[in-house]
Amino acid sequence: xxxxxxxxxxxxxxxxxxxxxxxxxxxxxxxxxxxxxxLTAVAEDVGLAEFGADALRRNLEDLDWLDATAxxxxxxxxxxxxxxxxxxxxxxxxxxxxESIGAMLTERSADFRAALARITGRQExxxxxxxxxxxxxxxxxxPTTGPASPSAGAGAAYLRRRRDExxxxxxxxxxxxxxxEIIHAELSRHVAETRVHPPQAPQLTGTKAPMILNxxxxxxxxxxxxxxAVVTALGEQHPGVxxxxxxxxxxxxxxxxxxxEELSGITA
Amino acid sequence: xxxRPEVEPxxxxxxxxxxxxxxxxxxxxxxxxxxxxxxxxxxxxxALVDLLDRVLAGGVVVSGEVxxxxxxxxxxxxxxxxxxxxxxxxxxxxxxxxxxCQ
Numbered sequence: 527x528x529x530x531x532x533x534x535x536x537x538x539x540x541x542x543x544x545x546x547x548x549x550x551x552x553x554x555x556x557x558x559x560x561x562x563x564x565l566t567a568v569a570e571d572v573g574l575a576e577f578g579a580d581a582l583r584r585n586l587e588d589l590d591w592l593d594a595t596a597x598x599x600x601x602x603x604x605x606x607x608x609x610x611x612x613x614x615x616x617x618x619x620x621x622x623x624x625e626s627i628g629a630m631l632t633e634r635s636a637d638f639r640a641a642l643a644r645i646t647g648r649q650e651x652x653x654x655x656x657x658x659x660x661x662x663x664x665x666x667x668x669p670t671t672g673p674a675s676p677s678a679g680a681g682a683a684y685l686r687r688r689r690d691e692x693x694x695x696x697x698x699x700x701x702x703x704x705x706x707e708i709i710h711a712e713l714s715r716h717v718a719e720t721r722v723h724p725p726q727a728p729q730l731t732g733t734k735a736p737m738i739l740n741x742x743x744x745x746x747x748x749x750x751x752x753x754x755a756v757v758t759a760l761g762e763q764h765p766g767v768x769x770x771x772x773x774x775x776x777x778x779x780x781x782x783x784x785x786x787e788e789l790s791g792i793t794a
Numbered sequence: 795x796x797x798r799p800e801v802e803p804x805x806x807x808x809x810x811x812x813x814x815x816x817x818x819x820x821x822x823x824x825x826x827x828x829x830x831x832x833x834x835x836x837x838x839x840x841a842l843v844d845l846l847d848r849v850l851a852g853g854v855v856v857s858g859e860v861x862x863x864x865x866x867x868x869x870x871x872x873x874x875x876x877x878x879x880x881x882x883x884x885x886x887x888x889x890x891x892x893x894x895c896q
Binding site: 534537592593596597599600613614615616617619630634638641650652654721723726730731740742772775778779780781782 | 853
């Protein structure tokens with residue numbers, strides 16, 4: 527048999543195995559559970575040729591592999607999360623065997639129980655804010671005068687226009703950053719915990735509008751609708767900002783040690 | 795057991811993404827009025843970037859034998875950024891309007 531390790535998806539108190547029967551894990555194999563210290567780890571046996579340390583480093587650079595693996599990891603976590611509270615593990619947490627997982631569960635059981643208590647009955651929602659251009663500075667472009675050959679004057683005018691444009695974009699950006707802080711502060715009033723992720727690069731979001739807030743909020747299950755209403759209202763109050771709400775997510779951003787990141791995560 | 799449609803790799807953002815069917819109808823901050831009726835619940839599609847924010851930056855980190863270290867995670871994120879940056883830089887090269895304005 528090929529050398530294998532054990533990939534962990536999540537830790538919960540109890541996990542019913544029947545609903546896991548149809549799930550395929552990151553390695554295409556069955557998902558199973560193993561218990562220790564009154565906790566249950568959701569796991570899969572994976573070949574080290576693909577999931578060993580060196581292979582992981584290589585594979586994580588492969589966007590297609592990363593995409594498929596991240597989605598498979600999430601699919602299992604999402605399915606287990608429907609049963610009850612769980613602590614999601616970071617992608618690519620691989621152990622050498624069940625014994626070492628059992629030892630880890632035993633050693634960290636107090637931490638895991640505390641984390642489970644914090645997230646029980648709660649879900650994560652994501653809010654992203656983009657700066658949107660409200661109106662084109664300078665209005666309609668000046669009509670182009672004369673035929674094709676551009677003179678030096680036309681070039682200078684172009685550069686001046688371009689400079690003004692950039693300056694006004696900078697101002698608008700400052701304003702929208704202030705809006706993002708207000709929005710984050712307001713949303714934080716309605717939630718149990720917050721965590722600010724770094725803004726996503728425009729190349730990755732596929733939209734030109736710069737992201738000015740990328741935050742996660744942990745809130746009670748039944749508050750989802752109210753929270754969405756607050757997001758909608760804030761979007762209307764801040765026309766220079768476009769808000770996107772995602773969720774509910776399993777509590778990925780809140781299952782850790784409870785560290786809170788402040789708004790400094792927002793970069794200009 | 796339901797089988798979810800496999801989602802294709804996505805680097806584009808979706809407007810509002812529902813990951814789990816149960817709770818409330820989807821909300822959208824841009825055009826709430828158009829979202830009064832519940833969209834097809836299985837038309838879910840998570841942007842990869844949103845997912846990576848969570849599975850790479852979130853989740854619990856425990857020490858094990860074969861664990862991806864924080865440094866490795868950073869490396870992944872940096873090289874992903876480098877990848878997309880170089881692709882878009884290549885695409886832009888030669889198409890810069892200011893270059894024609896000398």
